[in-house]
Amino acid sequence: QYFPYQFRGYIEKYSQRLLSFVYPYVQITFNEFTGERLMRSEAYSAIENYLSSTSSSQAKRLKADIVKNNQSLVLSMDDHEEVADEFQGIKLWWASAKHVGKTQSFAFYPVTDEKRFYKLTFHKKHRDLIIGPYLKHVLKEGKAIKVRNRHVLKEGKAIKVRNRQRKLYTNNGSNWSHVVFEHPATFQTLAMEQDKKEEIMEDLITFSQAEEFYSRIGRAWKRGYLLYGPPGTGKSTMIAAMANLLGYDIYDLELTAVKDNTELRKLLIETSSKSIIVIEDIDCSLDLTGQRRPKKEKKDEAEEMKQHPMHKASIEEAKSDQVTLSGLLNFIDGLWSACGGERLIVFTTNFVEKLDPALIRKGRMDKHIELSYCGFEAFKVLAKNYQKVDSHKLFGRIQDLLREVRITPADVAEHLMPKTASRDLQTCFESLIQALESAKQAQDSNKEETALIQGLSEKSVQ
Ligand SMILES: Nc1ncnc2c1ncn2[C@@H]1O[C@H](COP(=O)(O)OP(=O)(O)OP(=O)(O)O)[C@@H](O)[C@H]1O
Numbered sequence: 001q002y003f004p005y006q007f008r009g010y011i012e013k014y015s016q017r018l019l020s021f022v023y024p025y026v027q028i029t030f031n032e033f034t035g036e037r038l039m040r041s042e043a044y045s046a047i048e049n050y051l052s053s054t055s056s057s058q059a060k061r062l063k064a065d066i067v068k069n070n071q072s073l074v075l076s077m078d079d080h081e082e083v084a085d086e087f088q089g090i091k092l093w094w095a096s097a098k099h100v101g102k103t104q105s106f107a108f109y110p111v112t113d114e115k116r117f118y119k120l121t122f123h124k125k126h127r128d129l130i131i132g133p134y135l136k137h138v139l140k141e142g143k144a145i146k147v148r149n150r151h152v153l154k155e156g157k158a159i160k161v162r163n164r165q166r167k168l169y170t171n172n173g174s175n176w177s178h179v180v181f182e183h184p185a186t187f188q189t190l191a192m193e194q195d196k197k198e199e200i201m202e203d204l205i206t207f208s209q210a211e212e213f214y215s216r217i218g219r220a221w222k223r224g225y226l227l228y229g230p231p232g233t234g235k236s237t238m239i240a241a242m243a244n245l246l247g248y249d250i251y252d253l254e255l256t257a258v259k260d261n262t263e264l265r266k267l268l269i270e271t272s273s274k275s276i277i278v279i280e281d282i283d284c285s286l287d288l289t290g291q292r293r294p295k296k297e298k299k300d301e302a303e304e305m306k307q308h309p310m311h312k313a314s315i316e317e318a319k320s321d322q323v324t325l326s327g328l329l330n331f332i333d334g335l336w337s338a339c340g341g342e343r344l345i346v347f348t349t350n351f352v353e354k355l356d357p358a359l360i361r362k363g364r365m366d367k368h369i370e371l372s373y374c375g376f377e378a379f380k381v382l383a384k385n386y387q388k389v390d391s392h393k394l395f396g397r398i399q400d401l402l403r404e405v406r407i408t409p410a411d412v413a414e415h416l417m418p419k420t421a422s423r424d425l426q427t428c429f430e431s432l433i434q435a436l437e438s439a440k441q442a443q444d445s446n447k448e449e450t451a452l453i454q455g456l457s458e459k460s461v462q
């Protein structure tokens with residue numbers, strides 16, 4: 001038996017110490033974000049997982065969100081919901097609640113300023129048992145559930161209840177803000193050769209389970225990926241699929257919004273474990289020497305200033321303050337050794353050949369993944385995703401054309417999109433074939449031209 005929520009709220013207004021004679025219960029609060037830097041608390045996440053799995057059947061109201069296109073359901077405890085739990089015959093109660101903050105936010109994203117927390121209530125005579133073995137049990141279970149989830153995902157089965165809502169963090173200057181991450185991409189829907197896909201999934205899962213290995217060899221539990229390839233080949237899509245596979249949060253780090261290395265360090269320290277830190281278009285944020293590239297409109301001004309020797313010193317000074325490649329690499333190498341938990345770092349670029357070899361050498365980036373133009377195997381995945389077909393009489397023609405024509409999966413997908421109800425399978429594939437054929441013609445005439453030019457220059461050499 002326990003007393004009503006309102007009553008307990010009332011009681012909290014009084015000093016715990018004074019009331020400890022009449023009020024025999026102990027309460028512990030677990031905030032979602034902790035510390036000065038407001039990191040997402042690992043205990044909170046674990047409790048969230050634990051409660052959503054043990055309480056789904058119990059809680060009277062459950063927050064349910066249907067994740068778009070994905071049939072999976074996110075169930076979690078609603079605010080002000082209470083669940084009872086039992087441990088070694090002892091009853092205790094969990095309540096979820098939030099404080100609504102008043103700070104003004106200037107982020108572009110709809111940032112909620114709510115501070116959520118869980119509150120655990122139990123009789124004070126069980127204090128030792130609850131604080132010791134019970135909480136240990138909750139944290140362990142909470143973490144294990146996530147791992148179990150991953151296995152379900154790996155086997156490619158549809159999951160009915162996903163225990164954890166993932167978040168997408170973006171930095172607005174030196175602060176992270178987040179929205180709920182609900183990208184539907186999975187490795188199943190990713191258009192890519194099956195072998196390559198499986199190799200990447202295997203790599204990710206092995207990494208996520210290798211805690212013991214990393215601690216034994218004394219290295220930070222992190223792994224770097226470099227995704228490269230032309231625009232529209234699925235780099236961003238793959239990152240979403242990675243997050244969905246592992247159940248990780250995503251931190252989308254916009255380097256150009258970071259003022260200096262101090263800010264960068266702050267941002268990186270604030271990332272929680274089980275997350276993917278993404279730096280998109282690395283070639284645009286940092287230039288080859290590792291100095292941050294001056295903003296486009298300022299470029300000329302910067303050039304001009306270089307002409308004046310008087311200004312030179314001040315430019316150098318300003319630069320040393322900014323985000324540098326070496327700063328970034330040092331953080332990645334060193335910083336996280338001090339932080340527990342696993343982290344993936346993913347860089348993307350359209351021009352791998354422009355990158356500093358120091359950035360992409362093995363060890364810093366553990367895995368290089370090339371995303372490339374659409375092959376027939378990738379096309380079949382897209383046909384299945386968009387039109388639900390495994391074969392069609394036009395597939396042969398498409399296969400032949402794809403061997404010769406370079407087209408991105410994004411462009412192929414565009415043709416396969418059922419734009420109107422009247423647009424049937426045949427029309428979709430025909431429009432794709434048409435596009436491939438005109439691309440082929442353009443490619444061929446281009447080839448002739450270059451051959452001609454080469455022929456000419458060879459002649460002039462002779
Ligand atoms: N390999 C793929 N599998 C499935 N869909 C894809 C693939 N590549 C591209 N697409 C589709 O094309 C769109 C654009 O792809 P995406 O944003 O992942 O490309 P990108 O490689 O990140 O491009 P950019 O270099 O411009 O950032 C996606 O919304 C997705 O629907």
Ligand SMILES: [Mg+2]
Nearest residue numbers: 235236237280
């Ligand atoms: Mg992208």
